[in-house]
Amino acid sequence: MNLLGSLGLNFGLLVAIMIILWLISVRIRDVSFIDAFWAYGMAIMASAAFMQTANPGSLAYMIWALTALWGIRLGTHLFLRWRKEGIDPRYKKILGHAMDKQGMSFAKAALLRAWAMQIPLLFMVCLPAQLGILLADAAPVGPVAIIGAVIALIGIAFETIGDMQLKTFRSNPANTGKVLDSGLWKYTRHPNYFGDFCAWWGIWLVAAQTGWPVWIAIVGPLFLSFTLMKWSGAPLLEKSLKKNRPDYVDYIERTSGFFPMPPKKTANR
Template sequence: MSLLPALGLNFGLLVIIMVALWLISVRIRDVSFIDAFWAYGMAIMASASFLQADNPETLAYTIWVLTAAWGIRLGTHLFLRWRKEGVDPRYKKIMGRAMEKQGMSFAKAALLKAWALQIPLLFLVCLPAQLGILLAGANGLSLVSIVGAIIALVGIGFETIGDMQLKAFKANPANKGKVLDSGLWKFTRHPNYFGDFCAWWGIWLAAAPLGWPVWLAVIGPLFLSFTLMKWSGAPLLEKSLKQNRPDYADYIKRTSGFFPMPPKKHASN
């Protein structure tokens, strides 16, 4: 199938799924599970692309497996966390502001402030994977693609380990109100976000040898990087943690904000 119709089908599928999930969120009056679908949606877009690909070979399989593994792992982690913890305070605040200050109904706020916004952003961030799978054809793995796949695997592994460490830390009642500063969290305040960063830059690099459409799709990992480091990722999370964790300010002084680095030994001096 040609490129534009395939991408159009992917986008249409994404819209249909998002509308269905919006209706569910209205029924349960909670949009928090949107974070889980952000990851699942990437896996769905990659899988839809793979099903439309002509004679997929090693490169297409590699990009599909990397994207699906990242999306299913993270989506399941976030979904189970939502089932356990309930409404996310961030979304509760966003929805409350829209309803109280802008006079929106819950349904309208959920559509405009959550689901509708996610459609183009998810599609854009996932574009390198979609293009890579659709354009790969019978291509095998070049050296650049191998390097990209390794970076993506490192990111998936880094994020997985970081999430496991945080889950174990939270499971111990003695750690309530404390800051996790061991394991990967000793070297970066956001191992999970750094893992996302590596995964999607790796996927883009794996597809990059296919030419200019993928080169233009660099906007996907660029936007994701901006989101994680400067917009709705680390900044929003840290704002909340500084208010609720007394030790977090000192943790910031000694621990890298994003890229893993050895901790500073004399932050208090």
Template sequence: MNLLGALGLNFGLLVVIMLILWLISVRIKDVSFIDAFWAYGMAIMASASFLQIQNPGSLAYTIWALTALWGVRLGTHLFLRWRKEGMDPRYKKILGKATDKQGMSFAKAALLRAWALQIPLLFIVCLPAQLGILLAGSDGLSTVSIIGAVIALIGIGFETIGDMQLKAFKSDPESKGKVLDSGLWKYTRHPNYFGDFCAWWGIWLVASPAGWPVWIAAVGPLFLSFTLMKWSGAPLLEKSLKKNRPDYADYIERTSGFFPMPPRKIAKG
């Protein structure tokens, strides 16, 4: 198999899909559904890789199934949330700055500030799944792969439960202005992000026996981890929550920022 050729085909497919979605976003004047495609896109990359190999074994099937499960579940959740809540304030602010202060058209701002940026990032984060499937061939599962699959499933389950708890909390009128600090949210301020973290490190571990290119592809989950913990994930969200939730400062004091931990006791007086 020509590995670079297969990856190039995947990348070309991703570019075409992104351009089509960009045209749709220009038509409806909203790019917010890009978050849903972030998840769907990884499932598509895994599926495109799977379709390019002959006689796939249990290793390839497992990598594809885990990536597809994660992507379809999260993508559907984010798409339905977008349909219900409308334009994401983050993208409204980003594109508004580009159009109002930098004189860009909406079409140009949407392309350069949203869609074009997501292409390489999505492709890189998804490299463990793509390379793992393309290199796995007819290989079976090793002990390392089984451990990775368990970690990935824990992550997917953790994220799913966290999202369900947050959705139920937001749907309760009495929760307005309050902080969700029960369920998984009692142990970490970001159970959904922690679930993503586990899912993609687990997928990388599943794929790692396929060969050294997958080891290098650890750059994917490393970048995702940085994004979730230090860049556009938790820090950006918490900046907004501190302004809009009076009790959030106390929540920060007693609750772990990322990895689940027992709540800390706050000294009184």
């Protein structure tokens, strides 16, 4: 099978899975677990590409392992959080607006405002891993791939530690309404997003070892970076936190918004 055929097969698989998950979300009237599938889906795309590779070498194994490690770890974290906390207020608001203002049924709103939108975005962000695996064959692991793997592993570790620190903080009732400003959260307001950023730029670098076709897939980490820093990641979350946590404004003044930096001294600290 040629490259476009393999990518087409992956895209068809993704569409089929999304349709099944959409039907489940309609049955339970909740799409919140879509965040968990965002991560799991990329691991599935990388695995599907790997299974279509006739002679996978070390480079293909490296790309697949990094993507699977990132996707399974984050997907499981988000799935368990959804099981514990239930419906995500963000999706409740988005679907509620479509139903109340535009007259959509829950099924139509869930399809158009959640699942259908995620298909091309997930496929695009995961494109470096898919192309890298499909093109790797028996390609050797070079210095660019090693640098990329180190960056990706740093990102995965950063995100994992940040999530663990936040989970521990939230589990203490005494911290209700407070802002976590210790550990990694002392140096960046979004260590989990920064971890995602590093993981996918690292995976792209590993995949870029295969040559120019993967360079085009830079659109994946570029879009993810835009999403995390300017669109639905940090900006949307901080808009809510500033309303619900009075101390968050002070936290913004002294803490880097994305890239880890030493905290600034303010009049209150």
